[in-house]
Amino acid sequence: MAVCAAASAATMPAVRMKVVDAADASPLAGAFVLFQASAREGTLTGHGGRGALLFAAEAVSGPDGEFRIPAQEFKAMPFFLNTNYENAMMVVFKPGYGVLVLHNERTLAPQLRDMTRWERNEATVKLARAAGDADTNHAVHWAALYAGFAIPDCAWTRIPRFLVAVDRAVEEWNRRRSSLADRELSFRQEMSPLQLLLRNEAWAMQQGCASPRAFFEPYLH
Numbered sequence: 001m002a003v004c005a006a007a008s009a010a011t012m013p014a015v016r017m018k019v020v021d022a023a024d025a026s027p028l029a030g031a032f033v034l035f036q037a038s039a040r041e042g043t044l045t046g047h048g049g050r051g052a053l054l055f056a057a058e059a060v061s062g063p064d065g066e067f068r069i070p071a072q073e074f075k076a077m078p079f080f081l082n083t084n085y086e087n088a089m090m091v092v093f094k095p096g097y098g099v100l101v102l103h104n105e106r107t108l109a110p111q112l113r114d115m116t117r118w119e120r121n122e123a124t125v126k127l128a129r130a131a132g133d134a135d136t137n138h139a140v141h142w143a144a145l146y147a148g149f150a151i152p153d154c155a156w157t158r159i160p161r162f163l164v165a166v167d168r169a170v171e172e173w174n175r176r177r178s179s180l181a182d183r184e185l186s187f188r189q190e191m192s193p194l195q196l197l198l199r200n201e202a203w204a205m206q207q208g209c210a211s212p213r214a215f216f217e218p219y220l221h
Contacts, residue, residue, distance in 0.1 A: 003194065008038070008076055008077060009073055009074070009076060009085045009114060010073070010074055010075075010076040010112060010115060010116055011071050011072065011073050011074075012055060012071065012072040012088065012115065012116055012117075012118065013071050013116070013117070013118075014036065014068065014070050014071045014163070015035065015068065015069040015118045015121050016066065016067070016068045016069075016121065016122055017033075017066070017067060017068070017120065017121070017122065017123055017124070017125060018061075018064070018065045018066045018067075018123075018124040018125070019031040019033075019065045019066075019092060019124075019125055019126075019127055020065050020124055020125075020126055020127070021126070021127065021129070022126035022128040022129070023128070023129065024125055025126075026065075027061075027063065027064050027065030027066075028061055028065050028094060028097075028127055029061055029062055029063045029064075029065065030060060030061065030094060031057065031060065031061040031065075031067070031092055031093065031094040031097075031127065032060055032092075032093045032094065032159075032161060032165045032166075032196075033058060033059040033060065033061070033067055033069070033090060033091070033092050033093075033162070034056070034057075034058055034091040034092045034093070034143075034146060034150070034159055034160045034162045035055075035056070035057045035058070035059070035069050035072075035088070035091065035118075036053065036054075036055060036056040036057070036088070036089060036146075036149065036150060036155075037053075037055055037074070037086065037087070037088040037089070037115055038051060038052065038053050038054060038086045038149070039052050039054055039078055039079070039083050039084060039085045039086060039155060040052070040083075040084045040086065041078075041079040041081075041082065041083065041084070042079070042082025042083065042084050049079075049084070050079070051151060052075075052078040052079070052083075052153075053152060053153055053155050054074040054075070054078070054085075054115065055072040055073075055074045055156040056149075056150040056158050056159055057069045057072055057158055057159070058158065058159040058160075058161055058162045060161055060193075065117075065124075067213070072116075076112055076115075080184070084109075085110045085111065085112065085114065085115050086110070087103045087104040087105070087107075087110050088103070088104050088115060088118060089101065089102065089103045089146075090102045090103075090118075090120075091142070091143060091147075091162075092125060092127060092144040093139065093162070093165065093166065093169075094127060095165070095169050095172075096130055096136075097127040097128065097129055097130055097139065098127065098129070098130055098135050098138065098139050098186070099138065099139035099142045099143050100125060100126075100127055100130050101142065101153075102120060102125070102132065102145070102215060104117075104118065104119050104213075105119065106119060109146070117144065121195040132153045133180055133182060133185050134182070134185060135152065136173065137173060137177075137185055137188055139169075139192070140166070140169045140170055140173045140190050141188075141190055143165075143166045143169065144166050144169075144170055144191060144192060144193055144197060147159065147162055147163055147166045147193045147194075148193040148196070149153045151193055151196070151197055152207075153207070154204075154207060154208065154209035154210070156193075156194075156197060156209075157209065157210060157215060160215070160216060160219050161219065162195060163197075163216075164194065164216070164219045164220065166192065166193065166194070167192040167193075167194040167195060170190045170191070170192040170195075171192065174189055174190060177189065194215055194216065197212045197216055198212050198216070200212075200215075201213055211213055
């Protein structure tokens with residue numbers, strides 16, 4: 001039994017990286033990092049199938065721009081018959097900057113061995129300042145979209161700082177968008193995954209999660 005349990009588990013080792021300003025290479029503190037990986041159930045046609053979040057974790061860069069994400073243990077085969085893995089990905093988000101989305105890129109069809117290494121470990125990545133309202137909207141939109149992927153399976157309890165940072169950025173964008181001169185941008189209302197979660201408190205608790213309102217209270221005050 002112990003052998004079976006060990007065979008069904010896998011680990012993404014700890015990740016350490018650094019974030020700098022793309023303009024002058026100065027360290028960037030306060031960059032919020034979301035690190036996650038997913039898989040899909042294989043089907044006879046090769047399309048569709050259920051999805052599963054293998055792991056989700058967060059970090060915030062320090063004064064030296066560095067951040068560390070501890071090792072992530074996950075279920076190696078979340079589906080009984082066939083598991084199709086999706087490359088691990090990382091989102092780096094800091095208000096005032098563009099969003100950076102990174103993926104493992106060794107192969108388009110990753111195997112389990114590809115889920116146990118992060119190709120950019122120990123790397124330094126660059127964030128460019130948002131050049132205008134369009135860049136700001138792009139960053140907020142994609143940070144919110146990727147944060148929403150971690151809502152199922154109570155994974156939101158593992159990324160509270162990222163969700164709160166995105167929530168505040170969404171609130172700020174929606175507050176000021178109507179005053180923008182660009183008419184198209186002024187209609188781009190964004191949705192906060194955190195607010196969606198809070199509005200669906202009963203659903204979250206039915207999934208066996210903690211109360212979202214109680215959980216996030218220390219982060220929102």
